[in-house]
Amino acid sequence: MKHTLQQVFHSSKFVTGFCIFAAILLTVIIYPIFVPNPPLEIIAQGSFFPPGTYVSTYDTVFSSKAYTLNLPDAAAKRIAAKLGDKERQDIKDYLVLVGVPEAEIDTTNTIQLLSQWDKNYDPSKKISGMIFSKVRYYERLNKSLTGLLSEEGLILAAPNIDTGALEQIGTINLADYVNIKEVASVRTLPLGTDNFGRDVLTELVRATSVSLKIGLIAGLIATFIGLTLGLLGGYIGGTVDDVIMFITNLFTVIPSFVLLILISYSVGQEHRGPVMVATVIGFTSWVWTTRAVRSQVISLRNRDHVNLSKLSGHSLFHIITHDILPYIASYVVMALILQISSAILAEASLSVLGLGPKTSIDPTLGLMMNWAMIYQAQILGKWWAYFPVLIVIALITFSMNLMNTGLDQVFNPALRD
Amino acid sequence: MTEKKSCLKGVGLTKVFGLGRNKNMAVDHVDFDFAEGEIVSIVGESGSGKTTLAKMLLGLINTTEGEIYFKSKKRDIRSQKAKKEYWTNIQAIFQDPFSSYNIFNKIDALFLDCINMRGGKKLPYEKKLEMMTEACSFVNLKFAELTNKYPFELSGGQMQRLMIARIFLLKPQILLADEPTSMIDACSRATILDMLLKLRNDTGMTIIFITHDIGLAYFVSDKVFIMEHGKFVESGTADEVILRPKEAYTKRLLNDVPKIHEEWDLSTVDIKAK
Numbered sequence: 001m002k003h004t005l006q007q008v009f010h011s012s013k014f015v016t017g018f019c020i021f022a023a024i025l026l027t028v029i030i031y032p033i034f035v036p037n038p039p040l041e042i043i044a045q046g047s048f049f050p051p052g053t054y055v056s057t058y059d060t061v062f063s064s065k066a067y068t069l070n071l072p073d074a075a076a077k078r079i080a081a082k083l084g085d086k087e088r089q090d091i092k093d094y095l096v097l098v099g100v101p102e103a104e105i106d107t108t109n110t111i112q113l114l115s116q117w118d119k120n121y122d123p124s125k126k127i128s129g130m131i132f133s134k135v136r137y138y139e140r141l142n143k144s145l146t147g148l149l150s151e152e153g154l155i156l157a158a159p160n161i162d163t164g165a166l167e168q169i170g171t172i173n174l175a176d177y178v179n180i181k182e183v184a185s186v187r188t189l190p191l192g193t194d195n196f197g198r199d200v201l202t203e204l205v206r207a208t209s210v211s212l213k214i215g216l217i218a219g220l221i222a223t224f225i226g227l228t229l230g231l232l233g234g235y236i237g238g239t240v241d242d243v244i245m246f247i248t249n250l251f252t253v254i255p256s257f258v259l260l261i262l263i264s265y266s267v268g269q270e271h272r273g274p275v276m277v278a279t280v281i282g283f284t285s286w287v288w289t290t291r292a293v294r295s296q297v298i299s300l301r302n303r304d305h306v307n308l309s310k311l312s313g314h315s316l317f318h319i320i321t322h323d324i325l326p327y328i329a330s331y332v333v334m335a336l337i338l339q340i341s342s343a344i345l346a347e348a349s350l351s352v353l354g355l356g357p358k359t360s361i362d363p364t365l366g367l368m369m370n371w372a373m374i375y376q377a378q379i380l381g382k383w384w385a386y387f388p389v390l391i392v393i394a395l396i397t398f399s400m401n402l403m404n405t406g407l408d409q410v411f412n413p414a415l416r417d
Numbered sequence: 418m419t420e421k422k423s424c425l426k427g428v429g430l431t432k433v434f435g436l437g438r439n440k441n442m443a444v445d446h447v448d449f450d451f452a453e454g455e456i457v458s459i460v461g462e463s464g465s466g467k468t469t470l471a472k473m474l475l476g477l478i479n480t481t482e483g484e485i486y487f488k489s490k491k492r493d494i495r496s497q498k499a500k501k502e503y504w505t506n507i508q509a510i511f512q513d514p515f516s517s518y519n520i521f522n523k524i525d526a527l528f529l530d531c532i533n534m535r536g537g538k539k540l541p542y543e544k545k546l547e548m549m550t551e552a553c554s555f556v557n558l559k560f561a562e563l564t565n566k567y568p569f570e571l572s573g574g575q576m577q578r579l580m581i582a583r584i585f586l587l588k589p590q591i592l593l594a595d596e597p598t599s600m601i602d603a604c605s606r607a608t609i610l611d612m613l614l615k616l617r618n619d620t621g622m623t624i625i626f627i628t629h630d631i632g633l634a635y636f637v638s639d640k641v642f643i644m645e646h647g648k649f650v651e652s653g654t655a656d657e658v659i660l661r662p663k664e665a666y667t668k669r670l671l672n673d674v675p676k677i678h679e680e681w682d683l684s685t686v687d688i689k690a691k
Contacts, residue, residue, distance in 0.1 A: 304511040305520075307472075307475075307511065308519075310500075312531065326521040327521075
């Protein structure tokens with residue numbers, strides 16, 4: 001046993017797969033300890049906030065201490081953030097359309113370009129051939145460019161409670177800075193928010209854990225049924241085998257995914273929790289485990305050691321558990337790993353079709369994909385809503401298949417290098 | 418010569434594999450009567466049905482036709498209990514020692530199974546230990562060295578000796594040895610055969626010795642049955658069959674025995690010194 005484990009951990013494929021899987025598992029366990037937020041809490045008003053660190057604007061203004069930093073490139077950065085190459089080109093295009101000679105326009109000269117823009121831009125002017133969205137775009141651009149070259153600071157004002165008149169309560173200079181650590185409220189959303197305004201990372205970690213649970217339950221159910229039927233059919237043979245193979249063939253002929261969809265649908269939205277979905281997946285995917293185990297058992301049952309065990313007067317149960325099962329144990333473990341990974345995929349496929357678990361507490365990987373799809377994240381280019389989910393699904397199945405291949409190399413002498 | 422009591426008798430034993438065109442008569446209406454304390458050899462080439470016959474005798478596969486009588490009583494092994502009862506009387510040594518053992522069980526477990534089967538389940542452990550040590554010393558093995566070891570850690574010859582130790586513990590009335598020496602080297606072969614003979618002499622068990630080596634059969638057996646295509650083509654005492662063969666098939670088998678030297682002739686050398 002110890003020797004076998006050593007051998008297994010010498011296989012580089014298994015170790016790679018195991019490390020990836022262990023990393024995912026550890027993240028799933030440890031992350032909720034540090035971030036105890038409920039995974040489906042709606043924190044954002046609006047959908048698909050991009051990934052990044054969010055700093056409270058209000059708290060920034062009233063941060064306890066203001067620092068003055070005279071950074072030489074601050075102004076250039078401020079301009080660059082608003083006025084990129086694309087914007088400069090758009091301004092040039094507009095200026096050409098309203099009749100400024102092209103030779104007079106220099107897109108690299110910011111001051112000249114902006115003064116030309118201020119002189120010539122007129123929102124009320126109708127330019128033939130310009131589509132409406134472009135008109136709105138120039139309006140937005142003009143607004144954002146206002147005061148870009150200003151050297152003055154801003155005045156903060158608050159309405160007086162008694163009179164309602166605005167009173168100056170402070171100023172903000174161009175060189176004023178706050179230390180982000182001193183701002184009271186800062187929240188980093190590494191993967192932004194989803195369509196409902198929920199933190200994608202917290203949701204993803206929780207979804208991974210639920211999906212792994214679904215995979216484990218479904219895999220265990222499928223392997224248990226497959227193993228039991230395979231052992232009985234293979235070892236007893238005769239009529240028992242015929243009946244078992246009849247049922248197995250029946251399930252093989254019916255596409256299991258169609259069966260899965262039909263059962264999920266008929267179970268009904270109300271009863272379809274994660275455990276239910278896992279059970280349904282488990283009960284439809286045992287077929288090939290049965291066939292594989294059966295064929296292994298058939299090749300084992302006429303071995304001399306089984307005959308010897310029979311001659312020693314051992315019962316059927318004893319022979320199956322002591323003389324057959326240990327010989328196919330490694331095979332069954334490999335089948336279990338594959339069953340788990342395929343169950344995770346099956347759950348994802350079901351959920352994408354809208355037949356996944358009904359949930360208000362537990363997201364699953366498939367459900368996250370489903371939400372992203374319904375709210376058109378892929379069309380809107382909100383990659384953070386679905387791409388990390390894809391990566392996690394791919395990593396889980398990849399690591400499991402890698403472990404499986406590694407085990408196969410250890411236990412199957414023909415594949416050893 | 419006094420008439421010995423019948424131990425195992427077969428009447429019209431037949432085993433058919435397959436159906437229709439694929440029908441294969443592995444064993445074809447075979448009759449025999451093995452007496453108590455005899456060593457009987459069944460000789461034939463590969464595929465002649467020796468092992469199928471052995472498995473039928475052991476009750477590991479069903480017979481298609483025919484009856485087996487154990488001590489003049491019709492064998493009935495339909496229930497698990499009856500099978501267990503039958504298997505206290507008949508045991509086997511298989512051809513390949515390397516596949517005969519469950520590689521997950523230690524040698525102790527193998528012996529303890531045998532003791533349990535002989536009804537020694539409630540014996541104190543010291544007594545069991547004593548029995549196991551005795552069995553091992555019978556086959557020139559030291560139990561102290563074997564305890565806590567797995568069978569696959571031993572050599573082929575040692576494994577086969579372990580098998581004989583197992584038989585020694587079980588003390589069945591019939592031992593079916595299915596080519597017990599074909600997978601091991603010549604030196605171990607002689608040791609194994611000696612042990613089988615000793616076992617017979619000590620306990621008076623009937624040994625059915627299945628082999629393809631007619632020389633070996635001559636060396637150990639009282640009676641020889643020659644099997645060809647599922648049928649016994651010739652039978653009789655070892656001297657009769659081997660020294661004065663009637664059938665062409667037997668002669669062919671005899672010719673297949675490698676001669677060490679052309680002057681060396683089985684008929685002139687009396688190696689059967691018992």
